[in-house]
């Protein structure tokens with residue numbers, strides 16, 4: 001049994017090692033000089049390997065096609081992922097939100113463990129870009145790379161999505177799959193910075209806010225709300241909280257999106273109003289612009305005052321109750337109209353990809369071409385942040401490798 005695996009990322013390495021461990025002769029094609037380039041940049045270089053939770057919780061964090069992953073997660077659960085790395089010399093730790101990282105905080109430890117393992121079980125790494133997959137009588141029969149044809153019995157496509165193209169994920173798998181009759185759900189960015197209307201964000205560019213609450217509205221319906229960190233940029237908003245929020249905005253073009261930022265989530269409106277009254281008393285003879293320094297970051301003050309439509313030179317003692325309550329509302333629900341997402345290349349993950357209707361969820365084998373398998377982000381499944389996207393890659397890679405190695 002000879003298996004060609006295309007792509008030496010998380011899914012491809014897992015698939016290749018698993019297939020080799022199960023007796024197959026495996027060639028792993030990777031276009032980059034080194035395998036695992038995307039793994040290297042995950043979790044800001046620390047690699048959030050998986051989430052320490054049960055499979056049901058993983059499925060709850062997969063907004064599209066979660067049921068497709070049932071067997072893959074049954075085959076390789078978060079606990080099994082943890083055991084896999086720990087038994088290969090990478091001690092892990094669990095942080096906030098059950099996010100699992102190497103104790104060393106080094107993503108390179110994850111890559112090294114995978115690389116050592118695949119070499120140990122006999123995977124041959126071929127540093128070439130695969131340009132085509134050949135079939136014979138509806139059966140995968142070879143891959144073309146570097147002007148050569150590599151004959152094989154099975155092919156596993158683990159080419160990733162189309163985001164952060166510099167890591168090698170340039171969407172080649174979509175092209176291969178389409179040419180062989182599979183439906184491709186249009187690739188789109190997710191876990192991505194957001195573009196906002198107006199000048200507010202560019203005026204606040206560089207300002208990062210910790211411990212704020214962001215609430216997402218789709219056509220005025222509340223979709224999502226969470227606490228965390230965010231950042232204003234020249235185009236809109238970014239930062240961990242925004243990336244997570246973006247995964248819920250899936251219909252730009254057909255639906256209207258806005259976010260509200262609660263700048264003081266620890267204070268309810270009444271308490272915040274009391275706090276403002278205290279500050280106003282202290283600064284009663286100052287200009288209004290000089291009264292908010294204890295409550296808000298400096299950069300935010302002129303913008304907040306302008307949004308609240310209060311004259312910055314108005315004396316604090318003359319601010320009316322109505323103006324003050326308007327300010328309270330603004331600070332509890334600072335509004336931004338979101339007009340779209342930044343391009344795919346800036347997205348942490350790609351939504352869309354090979355339609356799961358064309359793939360057998362029990363084996364990851366194509367329903368269109370025998371002996372052809374898919375694993376990882378190339379498939380039309382994606383998840384929220386928290387280690388769930390790598391979990392998808394590990395689980396589908398494991399299942400594809402196991403199934404493909406079977407006679």
Ligand SMILES: Cc1cc2nc3c(=O)[nH]c(=O)nc-3n(C[C@H](O)[C@H](O)[C@H](O)COP(=O)(O)OP(=O)(O)OC[C@H]3O[C@@H](n4cnc5c(N)ncnc54)[C@H](O)[C@@H]3O)c2cc1C
Pocket residue numbers: 006007008009010011012029030031032035036037038039041042043044047048049050128129130131158159160161163164167168169170171172173347348349375376377378386387388389390391393
């Ligand atoms: C900045 C960033 C941070 C992230 N952090 C996390 C995190 O902490 N936790 C988490 O769960 N997820 C994270 N993700 C998402 C996660 O990295 C991906 O979902 C996951 O790596 C997908 O694995 P994959 O193997 O399917 O694809 P990839 O990792 O993209 O691997 C595909 C591989 O295929 C190779 N390839 C492509 N085409 C060809 C070809 N024609 N011939 C040969 N080789 C080819 C590529 O060079 C690449 O090495 C992050 C993503 C980014 C961009």
